[in-house]
Amino acid sequence: MLSSLFIGTSFILKKKGLQRAAAAGTRAGVGGYTYLLEPLWWAGMITMIVGEVSNFVAYIYAPAVLVTPLGALSIIVSAVLAHFMLKERLRQMGILGCVSCIVGSVVIVIHAPQEQTPSSVQEVWILATQPAFLIYVAATLSIVLVLMLHFEPLYGQTNVLVYLGICSLMGALTALDTFNAAIVSPIYYVMFTTLTIIASVIMFKDWSGQNASSITSEICGFITVLSGTVILHMTREEEPATSTGSVTWYDGDQSKGLEEAHFITLNNSDYFH
Numbered sequence: 001m002l003s004s005l006f007i008g009t010s011f012i013l014k015k016k017g018l019q020r021a022a023a024a025g026t027r028a029g030v031g032g033y034t035y036l037l038e039p040l041w042w043a044g045m046i047t048m049i050v051g052e053v054s055n056f057v058a059y060i061y062a063p064a065v066l067v068t069p070l071g072a073l074s075i076i077v078s079a080v081l082a083h084f085m086l087k088e089r090l091r092q093m094g095i096l097g098c099v100s101c102i103v104g105s106v107v108i109v110i111h112a113p114q115e116q117t118p119s120s121v122q123e124v125w126i127l128a129t130q131p132a133f134l135i136y137v138a139a140t141l142s143i144v145l146v147l148m149l150h151f152e153p154l155y156g157q158t159n160v161l162v163y164l165g166i167c168s169l170m171g172a173l174t175a176l177d178t179f180n181a182a183i184v185s186p187i188y189y190v191m192f193t194t195l196t197i198i199a200s201v202i203m204f205k206d207w208s209g210q211n212a213s214s215i216t217s218e219i220c221g222f223i224t225v226l227s228g229t230v231i232l233h234m235t236r237e238e239e240p241a242t243s244t245g246s247v248t249w250y251d252g253d254q255s256k257g258l259e260e261a262h263f264i265t266l267n268n269s270d271y272f273h
Contacts, residue, residue: 003052003071004072004073006050007048007077010047013043066109068196069105070105100231101229108221112218147162
C-alpha cells in the first residue's frame with residue numbers, strides 16, 4: 001500500500017514537471033530534454049524510486065502473483081490526484097473503471113496460486129534457463145524491438161498502448177508527456193501485472209498445481225481488470241478537446257485589412273504563467 005501511494009503520487013509530480021518543461025522549451029515527447037532541469041520531475045522520479053524500493057521489499061514477504069495485483073491502489077491515487085491537481089476530469093465512468101480494476105485485482109489475489117520459492121541460486125538459474133522461459137524472454141525482446149523501431153515512429157504520439165507496451169515489457173515508464181496520467185496509470189498497471197503473472201506462471205509453473213475453477217476465476221479477474229481499463233480509455237476519448245485559455249493578437253498595422261493582418265493565437269494553457 002505504501003508503494004502504491006508513492007508510485008501513484010510520482011505520476012502526478014512527473015506530469016507537472018513535464019508540463020512546466022514543455023512551457024519553457026521542447027516537449028519530451030518530441031525529443032526535448034528541458035524536463036531534466038525541472039525540480040518537480042526529479043521529485044517525481046525520487047518518489048517513484050522510493051515506491052519501487054517499497055514494492056521490492058514487499059516481494060520478500062509474498063509471491064509476485066499476490067504483490068503485483070495490489071498495485072491497483074496506485075491507479076486510485078493517481079486518478080484522484082490528477083483530477084484535483086492536473087484538472088484531468090475523472091468522470092463517473094472513469095470511477096467505475098477504477099473500481100473494476102480493484103475488483104479484478106481482489107479476485108486474482110483470492111485465487112492466486114502458491115508460488116514455488118527457489119531455495120538456492122542454482123535452482124533459480126535452472127528455472128531461468130528452461131526452454132519455455134527462454135522462449136518468453138526472446139519473444140518479449142522481439143516485441144519490444146518491433147514496437148520501438150516500427151510502431152513508435154508511426155503511432156507513438158496517438159496510441160497509448162505503444163509506449164506502455166514497451167514500458168510494461170521492459171519494466172520502465174516514459175509516456176506521461178503525451179497522455180493523461182489518469183489513463184497511463186491503469187493501462188500500465190494492467191499490462192505490467194498481466195506480464196508479471198505470465199512470466200511467473202511460465203518460470204515457476206504456478207498453474208500446474210491448480211484446479212480448473214481457480215484458473216477460471218483468475219482469468220475472470222483479468223477480464224474484469226481489462227474491462228475497467230477499456231472504460232477509462234473510452235472515457236478519455238469521449239472528452240471533447242477543449243482549450244483552457246487563448247490569446248489572439250495581430251501586428252497592429254491599421255492600414256491593413258483583416259485579410260492581410262497577421263494573427264497569432266495560443267490555446268495551450270501551459271504558456272500562460
